[in-house]
Amino acid sequence: MPKIKLSEYATTTIKEVCASFNHNEGELINVLHQVQHKLGYLPAEVQELVAIELNIPVAKVYGVVTFYSFFTMLPQGENPISVCMGTACYVRGAEQVLDEFRRQLKIDVGETSADGKFSLNALRCVGACGLAPVVMVGDRVHGRVSPSDVKKILAECKDGCLTHN
Amino acid sequence: MVSVTINVSLKPSALCKFPEKMMNTIQLKIDNKELEVPKGTTILDAAKRNGIHIPTLCHMKLHDMNIENKPGGCRVCVVDVKGRRNLAPACVTEAENGMEIDTHSMRVINARRTLTELIISDHPFECLTCAKSGNCELQQLAHDMGIREIHFEGDKSTYRKDTSPAIIRDPDKCIMCRRCEMMCNKIQTVGVLSAINRGFMAVVSPPFEENLDHSVCTYCGQCVAVCPTGALTEVDHTPAVIRALSDPTKTVIVQTAPAVRAALGEEFGLEPGTLVTGKMAAALRRLGFHFVFDTDFAADLTIMEEGTELLDRLQRHLNGDQTVKLPILTSCCPAWVKFFEHQFPTMIDIPSSAKSPQQMFGAIAKTYFAQKQNINRNDLVVVSIMPCLAKKYECSREEFSHDGNPDVDFALSTRELAALIKLANIDFHALPDEDFDHPLGESTGAGVIFGTTGGVIEAAVRTAYELQTGKTLQRINFEELRGMEGIRDATIDFDGLPIRIGIAHGLGNARQLLEDIKSGKSHYHAIEIMSCPGGCIGGGGQPYHHSNSEILKARQKALYSEDEAKTLRKSHENPYIIKLYEEFLGKPMSHKAHQLLHTGYFDRSTTFVEED
Numbered sequence: 001m002p003k004i005k006l007s008e009y010a011t012t013t014i015k016e017v018c019a020s021f022n023h024n025e026g027e028l029i030n031v032l033h034q035v036q037h038k039l040g041y042l043p044a045e046v047q048e049l050v051a052i053e054l055n056i057p058v059a060k061v062y063g064v065v066t067f068y069s070f071f072t073m074l075p076q077g078e079n080p081i082s083v084c085m086g087t088a089c090y091v092r093g094a095e096q097v098l099d100e101f102r103r104q105l106k107i108d109v110g111e112t113s114a115d116g117k118f119s120l121n122a123l124r125c126v127g128a129c130g131l132a133p134v135v136m137v138g139d140r141v142h143g144r145v146s147p148s149d150v151k152k153i154l155a156e157c158k159d160g161c162l163t164h165n
Numbered sequence: 166m167v168s169v170t171i172n173v174s175l176k177p178s179a180l181c182k183f184p185e186k187m188m189n190t191i192q193l194k195i196d197n198k199e200l201e202v203p204k205g206t207t208i209l210d211a212a213k214r215n216g217i218h219i220p221t222l223c224h225m226k227l228h229d230m231n232i233e234n235k236p237g238g239c240r241v242c243v244v245d246v247k248g249r250r251n252l253a254p255a256c257v258t259e260a261e262n263g264m265e266i267d268t269h270s271m272r273v274i275n276a277r278r279t280l281t282e283l284i285i286s287d288h289p290f291e292c293l294t295c296a297k298s299g300n301c302e303l304q305q306l307a308h309d310m311g312i313r314e315i316h317f318e319g320d321k322s323t324y325r326k327d328t329s330p331a332i333i334r335d336p337d338k339c340i341m342c343r344r345c346e347m348m349c350n351k352i353q354t355v356g357v358l359s360a361i362n363r364g365f366m367a368v369v370s371p372p373f374e375e376n377l378d379h380s381v382c383t384y385c386g387q388c389v390a391v392c393p394t395g396a397l398t399e400v401d402h403t404p405a406v407i408r409a410l411s412d413p414t415k416t417v418i419v420q421t422a423p424a425v426r427a428a429l430g431e432e433f434g435l436e437p438g439t440l441v442t443g444k445m446a447a448a449l450r451r452l453g454f455h456f457v458f459d460t461d462f463a464a465d466l467t468i469m470e471e472g473t474e475l476l477d478r479l480q481r482h483l484n485g486d487q488t489v490k491l492p493i494l495t496s497c498c499p500a501w502v503k504f505f506e507h508q509f510p511t512m513i514d515i516p517s518s519a520k521s522p523q524q525m526f527g528a529i530a531k532t533y534f535a536q537k538q539n540i541n542r543n544d545l546v547v548v549s550i551m552p553c554l555a556k557k558y559e560c561s562r563e564e565f566s567h568d569g570n571p572d573v574d575f576a577l578s579t580r581e582l583a584a585l586i587k588l589a590n591i592d593f594h595a596l597p598d599e600d601f602d603h604p605l606g607e608s609t610g611a612g613v614i615f616g617t618t619g620g621v622i623e624a625a626v627r628t629a630y631e632l633q634t635g636k637t638l639q640r641i642n643f644e645e646l647r648g649m650e651g652i653r654d655a656t657i658d659f660d661g662l663p664i665r666i667g668i669a670h671g672l673g674n675a676r677q678l679l680e681d682i683k684s685g686k687s688h689y690h691a692i693e694i695m696s697c698p699g700g701c702i703g704g705g706g707q708p709y710h711h712s713n714s715e716i717l718k719a720r721q722k723a724l725y726s727e728d729e730a731k732t733l734r735k736s737h738e739n740p741y742i743i744k745l746y747e748e749f750l751g752k753p754m755s756h757k758a759h760q761l762l763h764t765g766y767f768d769r770s771t772t773f774v775e776e777d
Contacts, residue, residue, distance in 0.1 A: 047372075056356070057350065057357070057359065057372075058356075058372045059356055059357055059358060059372040060356065060359050061372075062359065062361060063360050063361045067360075067361070067362065068363075
């Protein structure tokens with residue numbers, strides 16, 4: 001695995017997050033949650049530093065990162081797109097919506113577009129089953145999405161209407 | 166549609182047909198047998214202590230050693246508890262007062278067979294060539310369950326095989342029992358192995374799915390010792406040894422580690438703890454080794470060097486030398502050496518610089534012995550029989566070779582030797598007891614006890630005491646240094662000078678002792694550390710103990726009895742050791758001794774990740 005050198009910002013962020021949880025190894029999931037929120041993803045080098053800060057084997061950190069689909073070791077796009085594949089969304093056509101995103105972005109689930117603008121993921125129930133099928137772009141929820149809405153959603157992102165928050 | 170009636174009003178008391186006892190015991194019925202067990206006992210333990218067998222797979226327990234793995238994951242141990250809707254996993258369900266349990270109802274048998282089939286449905290059918298064949302707990306389970314057909318067809322796991330200098334990982338054969346993870350993390354605190362991914366993709370792996378040789382793995386082999394299947398096995402040196410033995414241009418000599426003689430017999434159906442020293446020597450001779458020597462000889466040599474180093478440091482310390490490092494730590498165990506090189510790099514100048522007995526033997530064999538025999542070192546092949554997997558790694562370390570020719574060429578585990586003896590059609594039981602060859606086969610009782618926790622330091626005390634005080638020991642057995650507790654300490658009176666000694670076995674216990682030294686909490690003069698629980702008798706290359714800690718105790722007892730039976734029991738009294746110093750080395754810690762018998766350690770805290 002090629003080594004990258006963590007930036008000053010990344011190093012400080014990880015140390016601060018771990019300190020805010022008193023370097024308690026029981027808080028590993030919360031630590032990873034916050035670190036990913038701040039840095040975008042959890043590459044090997046980040047996991048190694050988290051392991052050192054919490055005084056646990058890096059194997060354990062890697063085990064948790066690979067167990068939860070929420071955590072990612074790959075950088076996410078500026079606009080992370082998540083299509084809900086929970087039961088309600090699925091029966092109302094989420095798969096067709098997902099396929100349309102794949103077709104238009106020319107990427108597969110778990111990948112990021114070459115320009116770094118979009119990444120695509122499938123997730124389980126976001127708790128908005130009444131709006132099924134649901135697509136999340138960043139923190140924003142799109143409900144009752146049909147394949148024909150996909151183009152519009154992508155265009156909105158490109159216009160930058162999501163980047164204001 | 167199946168309708169299920171649940172009697173929700175059933176209170177625990179309604180189940181109690183037995184009177185509540187005042188004492189902390191409970192009564193229950195297993196397979197119609199009325200039993201009384203302490204409160205808090207699991208159904209599995211309750212059954213076991215009353216001679217009732219419940220099959221298990223992921224569960225593992227070494228009694229009295231605080232080693233237990235019970236993730237309750239495989240469900241093979243499920244039993245029928247009267248009044249309960251679901252079958253209960255016996256390994257994690259506490260026995261309750263008044264319980265009525267059926268361990269082999271048809272419902273249970275059906276469930277177990279289905280579970281076993283499901284586990285096997287994602288397991289390679291490679292039993293014919295699998296290193297674990299015959300010792301595989303999954304194979305045994307499939308046999309016991311009478312599995313003849315797998316009704317579940319589906320995907321099979323396909324992972325990359327990982328080969329290191331000592332251990333092979335074949336994750337396709339992993340059944341996620343997580344015993345290895347428990348040993349690596351909880352007992353050894355090495356932290357290389359962890360379960361990763363989830364669901365079908367779940368497997369045990371080093372971080373970032375790197376190879377073991379890119380990790381902080383110490384090659385202690387405890388993961389191999391507990392793996393129920395062939396997912397973790399040793400690197401097999403047998404083919405190379407066979408090639409050497411059939412090469413007429415080579416002189417092939419062998420050394421046998423102390424712990425091997427106390428365990429090898431188990432592979433031939435003998436009771437655990439049966440000493441087979443003489444038969445082992447005879448078998449090695451039948452296999453064609455030109456000289457059959459003993460690592461115990463090198464253990465005696467180790468004591469001469471390490472003991473002298475201890476006394477030297479002690480003397481300088483007493484003279485007020487502030488630079489001297491105490492306590493001295495033993496350095497016989499290669500897994501322990503790699504452990505502190507990774508985990509305690511600031512302390513690499515504390516352990517004794519003495520090489521391990523295996524490597525001392527190799528260095529002496531390829532110089533002193535080769536010269537005596539007039540053999541070129543390249544035509545001399547040194548094979549060692551070890552209870553250990555880390556010894557395979559140790560003999561591959563660069564500093565233990567000369568112009569690319571290693572001091573020890575190959576290290577076979579006790580298991581590999583047993584397989585080789587069977588392969589050569591040698592009737593082990595019919596062999597006579599034979600002696601080792603001279604000069605590198607003579608040893609004292611001190612060398613023998615190197616194989617158990619507490620043994621190295623007891624051997625060192627026997628010699629250091631007499632060298633320091635000039636007096637003869639009144640008693641040779643130091644009971645205070647013996648035992649099975651993970652961390653022990655004792656103070657030995659060196660004729661008015663109290664010598665404080667610490668002992669740890671298992672790397673987790675070693676870590677604790679080292680942390681205490683680092684924080685200045687501990688004040689020992691000498692510390693013995695062995696990586697494996699029980700010491701080398703519990704090594705990763707020994708016959709599988711299949712979770713029976715009584716086997717380890719029997720092996721330990723066997724070594725102490727061989728020591729008792731020896732005429733010479735102090736390393737410095739070994740006549741061939743005395744001769745070796747007279748003819749070749751001069752005196753302990755001489756320039757020549759330093760060149761051949763001492764080594765240095767490396768900071769590996771960052772270097773395990775190789776730059777690409």
